[in-house]
Amino acid sequence: MKKMILTLAIAFTALFASANSPFVSRPVENAFNTEFKGATDVAWTIKANYVQVSFLQQNERMVAYYNNDGELIGTSKHISLAKVSNTVKRLLAKKFTNYSVTETILMSARGTDDIYLTIKNEQETLVLKAADNNLSVVEAL
Structure with a gap:
């Protein structure tokens, strides 16, 4: 029984480790990683109908918004x-x-x-x- 619980815990950890949050779906994460290659300082915020991800892209702070299916809704960034x-x-x-x-x-x-x-x-x-x-x-x- 202990082995099974340990195995499940390891499996769940491996499944969600790359998303920085256990609630980010694979389609959203994959879409973000494809659209914003090289993004750093990534922070996810999960909302009821969308996912918000704040990040740095080429030293510029941006925010991207995705629906729960991984489709990009839009982006925002500060400008001069x-x-x-x-x-x-x-x-x-x-x-x-x-x-x-x-x-x-x-x-x-x-x-x-x-x-x-x-x-x-x-x-x-x-x-x-x-x-x-x-x-x-x-x-x-």
């Missing part, structure tokens, strides 16, 4: 405000004069790239979406 179009920066300066940009994120999903900016002043923090050279408030925090 300098990568935002001049039109959007002018709109930002005109419409949100009292605010400073605290975070700029590029989200890529389904073949489109969207830029989200978090801006802040003394009274509030807003999340804006920059699309088609326009700004819209997504959320007030």
Whole structure:
């Protein structure tokens, strides 16, 4: 009996050791390893309907999102405000004069790239979406 329990424990350890988490499915892990070869500092977060994986790729922090079947939903990464179009920066300066940009994120999903900016002043923090050279408030925090 002890041998059987020990054998099962070793089998489960071997089965899940490479996933960094006992809950990451093989399809998700395989898809990630194929899509992001050479990724380091990998951290998995399991949600009800998706899996989030944070990692470094070529010294850049990224986050990838997969459905439970291992299909890539999208990615996100911090970017410099300098990568935002001049039109959007002018709109930002005109419409949100009292605010400073605290975070700029590029989200890529389904073949489109969207830029989200978090801006802040003394009274509030807003999340804006920059699309088609326009700004819209997504959320007030």
